[in-house]
Amino acid sequence: MAILLGVVCVLLAGVVVAFARDRARLQRVLADTRARMTQLEADLDAALRPPPPSNSAERAMRRVIRTASKVRSHGITGLIQSTVEDLQTWASDDERADILNMAASDGTVTLFFSDIEDSTPLNDRLGDSTWIKVLAAHDRVLRTRIEQYRGQVVKTAGDGFMVAFRDAEAACRAALGIQRDLPRDLTLRRHGPVQVRIGIHTGQVVARDGDYFGRNVAMAARVADLALGGEILASDAVRDALDDDAAVELVEREAVELKGLTGEHVVWEIRPPAA
Missing domain, CATH: 3.30.70.1230 (Nucleotide cyclase, GGDEF domain)
Structure with missing residues (x-):
């Protein structure tokens, strides 16, 4: 019984570690995506914005x-x-x-x-x-x-x-x-x-x-x-x-x-x- 509990704990620990690693990776991907979207919006706004008046x-x-x-x-x-x-x-x-x-x-x-x-x-x-x-x-x-x-x-x-x-x-x-x-x-x-x-x-x-x-x-x-x-x-x-x-x-x-x-x-x- 004790051995089984130990195996379960090891497996749970592995799942937690993998989840934390995947979560961190997902957060990095989301942050990178948001940064790209922000840059794309800025580029689009700059492209559509008329040039500043000259006088x-x-x-x-x-x-x-x-x-x-x-x-x-x-x-x-x-x-x-x-x-x-x-x-x-x-x-x-x-x-x-x-x-x-x-x-x-x-x-x-x-x-x-x-x-x-x-x-x-x-x-x-x-x-x-x-x-x-x-x-x-x-x-x-x-x-x-x-x-x-x-x-x-x-x-x-x-x-x-x-x-x-x-x-x-x-x-x-x-x-x-x-x-x-x-x-x-x-x-x-x-x-x-x-x-x-x-x-x-x-x-x-x-x-x-x-x-x-x-x-x-x-x-x-x-x-x-x-x-x-x-x-x-x-x-x-x-x-x-x-x-x-x-x-x-x-x-x-x-x-x-x-x-x-x-x-x-x-x-x-x-x-x-x-x-």
């Missing part, structure tokens, strides 16, 4: 083409709802600091949202090559007036802009200047009409990493969604923030509900001052 113009063109379809789907509120990686064009480090400094000590800032009305059919009619030229002209007009009134572009997505201003009057005057300049641009006149809708709101925001967050950001985007091409709409908070002698005219609209925001909200149309 800023090419980078800008790729960015526009990459985001255009998502902007068409989401509209201007896509700036709020979509991921940073998919839609956001970040400012430089210096510009981020300027953006964060735009808000008052209590976090109050005036936000301006804009986009081109019916950009999808316009793009379809013009074709991508001409559409890129139209976007470049549109961006040039907007940035010129934004810079004149010391605004800071927070981010862009396709034809959509999110801009911060220190005060409500500067935002309104920049918007009026943009609406005057757009029909005068030769490129936009040739391929237009290009109608831009603009929404403005003043309120407290949370600033982080060169961007703004919070309910008032959503409010500004919702006000922009209400506007038609060529219109500038502003919230009641903008009206309250404007001085009595501000160089704008306000026309009250009926109170409206804004998606995702409770209650009714008074909206004002911003017009040039009467002659």
Whole structure:
């Protein structure tokens, strides 16, 4: 009996040793296979990845083409709802600091949202090559007036802009200047009409990493969604923030509900001052 138990123990020991050896060999084979798969995936990714853009113009063109379809789907509120990686064009480090400094000590800032009305059919009619030229002209007009009134572009997505201003009057005057300049641009006149809708709101925001967050950001985007091409709409908070002698005219609209925001909200149309 003792001899039999000894034989069994020897056999079991041999099985254990063989199992451990085979397990170690299997682990090495699996590790080697995983390494090969990782390398193959990396090689495939490198082969399919387009070469890096050679200049800023090419980078800008790729960015526009990459985001255009998502902007068409989401509209201007896509700036709020979509991921940073998919839609956001970040400012430089210096510009981020300027953006964060735009808000008052209590976090109050005036936000301006804009986009081109019916950009999808316009793009379809013009074709991508001409559409890129139209976007470049549109961006040039907007940035010129934004810079004149010391605004800071927070981010862009396709034809959509999110801009911060220190005060409500500067935002309104920049918007009026943009609406005057757009029909005068030769490129936009040739391929237009290009109608831009603009929404403005003043309120407290949370600033982080060169961007703004919070309910008032959503409010500004919702006000922009209400506007038609060529219109500038502003919230009641903008009206309250404007001085009595501000160089704008306000026309009250009926109170409206804004998606995702409770209650009714008074909206004002911003017009040039009467002659």
